[in-house]
Amino acid sequence: MYKNFILFIVFSSFLFSQDCNEAKILYESNQFEKALKSVNSESSECSYLGFQISVSLDDLNKAKEYISKAINQDESNQNYKDSAKNLEATIRAITSANYSLENSSIDDAILEYQTKIEDSSLLKNSLFHKGLGIAYKRKFYSLESTLDINSENYFEYIDLSVQYFNEANSINPYANYEDEILNISKKLTKDAKVKMKQEEYNFALKLLNKSVEYYSDYNMAHFTKGELYRKLQDYQLAISSYLSGLGSNVKSGNYKILYLAGLCYERMGDFEKAKEFYGYSFSKKQSYTKAQFGLANILYNEQNYIESEDNLFSIIDKDPTFIKAYELLVNIYSDTEDYSKAKQYVDIGIEMDSKAYSLYAKRARIYNKLENYNAAISDAEQSLKIKKRYGPAYIELGTANAFLCNKVAAEEAFIKSKKYNRRLASESLEWLKSHIKEACN
Structure with missing residues (x-):
């Protein structure tokens, strides 16, 4: 019986030692939360390990429970008693520094936190570094309006804030100090938008x-x-930034950013890449007509009128008020000299939006092609009533008046179109001179 009891004690001690050993391995590999769950505090060694892990997790109250238990389990261990004293001193130091941060000057708080970090008698934990991160962040924001962005020292204090939050995170990666840094990035981005x-x-x-x-x-x-x-029209750098934000899985990115990347590729003349990104955007959100229109516009520029037309009809089916779709359809039919269809879609577009000044100007152009100059003047003037100084309307107004031999009215319209397109206005004025000379005398 006595022998069985001894074997039970030995076996139990072995189990406790095994539990402690597992927790120790986890602790030494910085897996603090798992380590703490594995602690079996039936022995003083395991209780002391629980104390060490709790300190690493900044849970000083829990650490206090573990060190008290370790001392009760082994009252003769001086190391445990010294650790308990260091813990009490650390708690007092943190309380004092935090009080200074909230009630004294920021500089006093910074000095106190720095002194505590350098004090070897205090337990190593992340709370002092966290405090410094907060203090330097507050100092930066309190001085921000007085700092010169062109100075090398503009970001000095916020740099230090991020540095100490990073140090805090390296000591205790479970306290979400990265969120503190993320919030700083968010604030800087918000300020940049302003x-x-x-x-x-x-x-x-x-x-x-x-x-x-x-x-x-x-x-x-x-x-x-x-x-x-x-x-700033630096489309290459814009694309680079968009791609950095989209990450490795570009296709699954934000549909608006995919569209903007496509727009930048289009501005650079890389139509294949533009179509690719407009396609990604449209696949991500098929109700996003801007992306489908971007694709239709490139197809139009490539003179792929049939596919462009198909996309435009698809857009109108989903959103009959999308005026740009009517504008591009009118361009397609005008380019192919199908003025009947061109006018048809101008008329439909104006029914959808009576303030669509661009469509009135386009219909004026169609009327000029059809030699219905009075109707062209009427539509050009209507366009200008809605949108003053609209260049294309002035061009059509000048053209119609020129064909009616209204030299003064034509000249006035072409001169007013200079703000829209100086070269075209100059060419129109030269044409007007020769036309009046040949056709109106």
Whole structure:
């Protein structure tokens, strides 16, 4: 009986040791949460390990429970007692530094946190680094309006904030300190959008570069940077930023960003890539008519009128008020000199939107081709009533008056069209001179 009891004690100790060993392996590989779940505190060694893990997880109250249990299990162990004293000192130090952060000057709080980090008698944990991250972030935001963006030191304090949050994260990767850094990136991106609206593009770009530097996986920073480059008409850099934000699985990305990437490729004259990205966007959201129209427009420019036409009819079926679709259909039929169909879709478009000034100008052009000059003048004038100084309407107005030998009215219209297209206006004025001379005398 006594022998069986001894075997039970030995076997139980073996089990406890095995549990502790598993927790120790997990702890040493920085798997703190799993390690803590594996701790069996039936022995002082395991309780002490629970204390160490809890400190690494910044759960100092839990650490206090474990170290108290370890001391109760082995009252003669001086190391446990010293650790308990260090824990109490660490809790007091954190409480004091946090109080300074909220109630004293930021500089005093920074100095106190730095002093505590360098104090070897305190337990290593992430809370002091977190405090410094918060303090430097507050210092940056408090001084931000007084700083010069062109100064090398503009980002000094926010750089330090991110540095200490990163250090805190390396000590305790379970405390979501990366979210603190992400929030800084979000704030910088938001500020950059404001600067873009104010047309302070250099300022905005510097903010966005920092946002990406701090948190490279924040796709909105990349997308906003792409928008900035697109505004500056640097389409190659815009595409690069969009692709960085889209990541490796481009096809499954945000449909609006896919469309904008396609738009940039189109502006660069890379129609194949543009069609590819418009296709991705349309596949992602088939109700997004902008992407399908982008595809139709490229097909039109490639003189692939049939496929362009098919896409435009598809758009109109889904959204009969999409005026750009009617405009492009009119262009297709005008290019092929099918003026009857061209006028048909102008008429339908104007029924959908009586303020569609571009369609009135296009119908004026059709009437000029059909030599119905009075109707052309009427539509051109209607277009200009809706949209003052609309260049294409002035061109058609001038053309109609020229054919009616109204030299003064034609000349006035062509001169007013210069803001739209100076070269075309000059050519029209030269044509007017020769036409009046040949046809109106």
